[in-house]
Amino acid sequence: MTAKKGKPAKTRVRELREAINEHNYRYYVLDDPRISDAEYDRLFRELQELESQHPELVTGDSPTQRVGAKPAEGFAEVRHEIPMLSLDNAFDEVEMRAFDRRVCERLERDSVEYMAETKMDGLAISILYEDGSLVRAATRGDGSTGEDVTHNVRTIKPIPLTLHGKNWPGILEVRGEVFMSMQGFLAMNERQQAEGGKRFANPRNAAAGSLRQLDPAVTRERPLQFYAYGVGRLDGGPALATQEGVLKHLRDWGIPVSREGRVVSGIEGCLDYYQKLSDRRAELAYQIDGIVFKVNRLDWQEELGTVSRAPRWAIAYKFPPEEEPTRVLDIEVQVGRTGALTPVARLEAVSVGGVTVTNATLHNEEEVQRKDVRVGDTVIVRRAGDVIPEVVRVLKDKRPKRTRRFNMPRTCPVCGSAAVKEEDEAVVRCTGGIYCPAQCIQSILHFASRRALDIEGLGEKLVEQLYEKGYVRNLADLYDLDAEQLAGLERMAEKSAANVIAALEKSKATRMDRFLYGLGIREVGEATATALAVHFGSLDRIRKASQEELMEVPDIGPVVAGHVHAFFQEPHNNQIIARLIKAGLHWDEFTVSGERPLQGQTFVLTGTLDSMTRDEAKEHLTVLGAKVSGSVSKKTDYVVAGADPGSKLAKARELGVEVLDEAAFLRLIKRQ
C-alpha cells in the first residue's frame, strides 16, 4: 500500500498524520474512538511506509517519531521558570473546614466555588509546547529544578506531540501527572516476572521508574498514562477565567484531563464530593490518594496568593491511611545500641498505601501484651503518620488454634546474657554491654552515623562482617583497618574498599560535639553533647568534671550527669578515646565564636526547604546562636515551614507561634 494514485506523497502524509492525531484525540482525550484499532494500525503503517520512502517528509512531530535517541549524559537539569508548587494537605473534615474558612475570610465571601479534581498517585511533570509542538518535558524535582525527560515523555501515547484544534497559546506549559492504571501495572508486573525482570511494588513506583529510564524504547513499552491538572507558562491564546475553563481548553487542545473533575459549591459541596469519590475509590481504574480542591476563579486564586511553596487557594484532602490485613510470620527480638530488646513482627509482605511492608515494630513487651499479637495471627497494619508501619489490632476470630502468647526472652537473643527490666522502666535490656555483639555493632554504627562522625559507606552489612572477622571490636579498631582487610570481604571490591578508607580518613577532622555524641554515652544525644561542649570547651575538662559540676550545664540533671561521669570513670573508655586521638582524630577547641544575634531564640523546622537541607538550616541557626528544637511549644519563637510541612505547622498555628516561610527564613539569616 503505497501512496494513493494521483495524490502527491506530501499531501497523503499530511492527511494520514491528521487522521492519526484526530484518532488519538478521540481515543485518549474524548474516550470516544470512531475507528477500530485495526483501521488505526493500517493508517499508521501506511504513514510509516510513506515516510520510509520519502525520508525528506519526516518531521519530529510526526506520530511515527515517538522514540528518539537516548540522551548521551543522563538527565539534564531543567529550571521551572514558574515553580511547580506543592499542596497543603487536609486529613479530616475539621482541617478541610478550616481551609475553606481561611479562603472565605480572605476573599470576604460567604461561600466559594471550587474545582474538585482527583489527585492521581503518580509523578508530576511539566510539558512545554511551542507553536503547538512538544519541545520539552521535565519532572517536578524539588519544584524549582527538575530533570529533562523529553525523550521518555514523547513515547507516552496519550500525550500529543502536536496540539489539537486551534487557538492554543504560542507557548503552553502543561502540568499534570504521569501514572499507571492498576490493570496496566498488574499486566506489566506479570510480564516483567515472566521475563525475569524486576517487579514494582506499586503503580506509582512503576510510573516513576519508567519515566526515569535512560532508554526511551523501554519507556515506550510501559503502560503510562497522563492527566493534566493545570498550566504553567502561557503566552497568547484565549483569556482564561476559571480552573474549569483551563481544563476544558486543555482538553480541546488534545491534552487528556481526568473526567472526574467537578465544580462544587462551598465547603458542603467539597465534603459531599469527597464522600462520593471515597465510596467509588476502589472502582476507579487507577490509584488516587485524595481530592484536590482549587478555588475555581483564577482572579481569586491570584488574590489569595501563595505562601512558601504552597498556594493558599488549593488543598489536597487526603484519604485516610490504608489499612490492610496480613499475617504475622514471626516475632523476633532485636537488640539496640543501649541493649534495649525490641520485639519486631515479621509480616507476610503486604502493600499498604503504596509500599510493601514486611516488618512492624511492636515497641516493647507491654505493647505486645496489650495488643496480644501472636505468631500466626492475622493483623491489621497501617502506616502511622504515613511512614512507619504499625500493627493496629489483631483479628481475633482469625486466630489459628494453639497459638502462644508472646513472652519477652529473659536472656539476650544475641549474646545470651541476662536480660532485665529495670525498675519503673518499660524496656528490657541485655546486660552484656560491650561483650554483646549486637550492642557493639550498633555502637560502631552509631559512631559512624551521619550526625556523629559521618563515615560514608560504613553500613550495617560491612560492620557486621568486620565484627565477625574480628577486625573491629571497638571504635578505635576502625582506624587500624587497611584496604587489604576490607577488600577481602563480601561485596567489597578494591574501589569500595578505597572509598571506605578515604571516608575514615576524612572523618578524622571532626567537631567535639559530634565526637561526644558519637561515643554513645547513655542519655547523651545531639543536644546534650552540644550543651556539654559549649559549657566545658574541651574534652579534658568534661572528663575531669565531677557529677556536681556536670549538673551545672543547663538541661543536665542528676541522671545524665551520672551517666557521663560513669562513662569517663571507666578505664576502658578512656583507652579507646586515647587510641582514637592517637590515630589522628582531632577537632578545634569548642569556642563560641563571633556574634550570636539569635541567642536565646528557639526555632523548630518542618517540611522541606528548597535552598538547603534541614540539617544545613539547623547549622546556620546554631551558628547564629539560636536553639533548634524538635517539637513546637509555647516557648518556640519561630517555626520555619518548608514544603509539605508536618503536624508541627498545625501545632504552631494552634499555639499562635510565628511561622516563617523559606523566603522569610532566608531573609532572617542573611540579615544577621
Place this chain on the structure above:
DNA sequence: GATCCTCGAGTTCT
C-alpha cells in the same frame, strides 16, 4: 508533687 517541655532512642523503606 504535678505538669509541661524537651530530648533520646528506636523504627521503615526507597
Place this chain on the structure above:
DNA sequence: CTCGAGGATC
C-alpha cells in the same frame, strides 16, 4: 514519627 523519661518550673 512516636513513646517514654529526664529536667525545669510552679
